[in-house]
Amino acid sequence: MQPPPTTRDPAEPFREREPIVVLEDFTVRYGKFTAVDRASFKMPHGACGLLGQNGAGKSSILKAVLGLVRPAGGSARVAGFDAVRDGLALRDHVGYMPEKEAFLPGLSGLDSVILAGRLSGLPKGVAKQRAHEVLWLVGLDEARYRDVAGYSLGMKQKVKLAMALVHDAQLLFLDEPTNGLDPEGRAEILALLRDVVRVKNKSLILSSHILADVEAICEHAVLIDHGRIVAQGSIDALTRGVARSYDVRAEGAVDAFERRLREAALLVDVVAPVDGHDVLASERASLQVQLAEGQGTEIVFELARSVGANIRRFEPKRRTMSDVFLETVRANAGVRA
């Protein structure tokens, strides 16, 4: 029997049901230094965050999945291509948005995107047409005819995104796409990325230190520390509620309710509302309640009733990606020690 092909024919469309990135025991070494140590993960179609501290191995993984690094061991399949054997063909079907300032000097936004398309194998006419379309898509209108060197940081990020998209990439690698942007620019790029994933059905790998960005865009995350993958899974699973910990908001006799919770040793913390940022519960503090093993949630409602407070919100407390990241890195540091 003939063995199955290890890489994809570039002419064949990629089947979206397959995981878009599959790393198996992938190891990258630079001399004696091991940058990635037997990394294995399967990334389904969609958006995935790649998280790790500086020097954790994120860049090495990005280079590996772009087919730029020859691994010391293991295999990497990206968008159906063998990243080790078919790096060139692979890079025609993925897009990369670098973290650092990167533009083609002396070229307008339009010419930059056209050249990016042609370097990815688009015929000249097609590259030109798609460059106009994708620049319109990212919101660069008349500015597309100006030299990129004169663009604002936000506009440069948009051109980089347009260059990553122009050749119909199935998978985007985004390295700190909101780095240095003002809040408005950041929101704009995040909205674009969300649309690219959800409306245009592209996959992306987002490497970012801004964990809120990862939570805003991605459904999955991979945490890497000292070259090892220390956690992976859906964001939903990773941030799932801390056992028996609840976020409670009440109205009425809130002070008395808070006192009763404290007396019952249920209150862990009180998070004061930020002015103007919590319109629905602007006058309510968030009471962080932790129940003991075997304790029912009714006790909280009884305490509220006993002092005349009304509970308006009662929900399991979720961890943020920041919590997950810090907990995982600390735990891994303990293991290594």
Added chain:
Amino acid sequence: MTTIHDFGLRGYDGGRVGVVDRVLAITTTELRRVFSKRLFLMFFFAALAPAIIAFVFVWIRFIVIEGSGQLVGFGNGMNRMGGDAGPVGRSIFGVDFFFDILRGGSTALTLIYSGVVGAGIIARDRAAGALEIYFTRGIRPLAYFLGKLLAVWFLLLCQVLFGYLVVWIFAVSVAPTDSNYFATTWPFIPRLIAAQSFFCLTLAFWLVALSTSTDSVRFAVLRWIGVLAALRIIAGVLNRFLMTPETNLLSPHQVVKRIAQAIAGAEPSSMSLSSALVVWGILCVLALIWARRHLRPVEVVG
């Protein structure tokens, strides 16, 4: 806020072009970028000075003097200019006139011009972070290097060959039929094209290779012009003391010029051709190693 509409970001399932088209995309984009700069255009036309001088001499020789004879009686000097001899005693019927009209002066101009147009070609990309864009596309560093090399080669050819070819075509078209100008000159034109192409390609190769190691355009330009000028001066000084033409082997552009002279069949300098070939080979290998060492995607990306 930008929103996505059905227009834009369409799928593409057409074919992808090969490596040659991608290399040419880099070359043509580079040329368009260079020729769109007013400063470059001014410099470009200034660098065409030898060809313009050649044009003037052909014009005086074949139109003013042979034609209406307006300059007859203007003195011996003007008549000499209009004679067979060119500006520095070179016959406009010989290959040397088209190879280096100003006897080394053209080469000096070429070196400065090459430094300005080519020495910073990759340094500029490195400074702007463009290498990260190139190397994460479906091209190898070699294709990127070739794209830049072709652009610099073409720019150098514009300066050292195309201007002279225009002059030659002009001379052929205006020369009196009894001068046999075409019959005398056309046999060396293919060799001249080959020689100047070789000269420009070698210079372009060294320029682009050297340009890979820095992100400062100014440094790259000064390094190229400074190092070549210094080596030329050192070679000249040593030549005076040692009285041997082989000291010119220290000067890379003298080396490549010697080989080009041999290809063109021009009057050779006294340096040995075989020694020049050996030095040329060594310099090309060193340039290749230098470029490979500095154009590594793994160090550029991420």
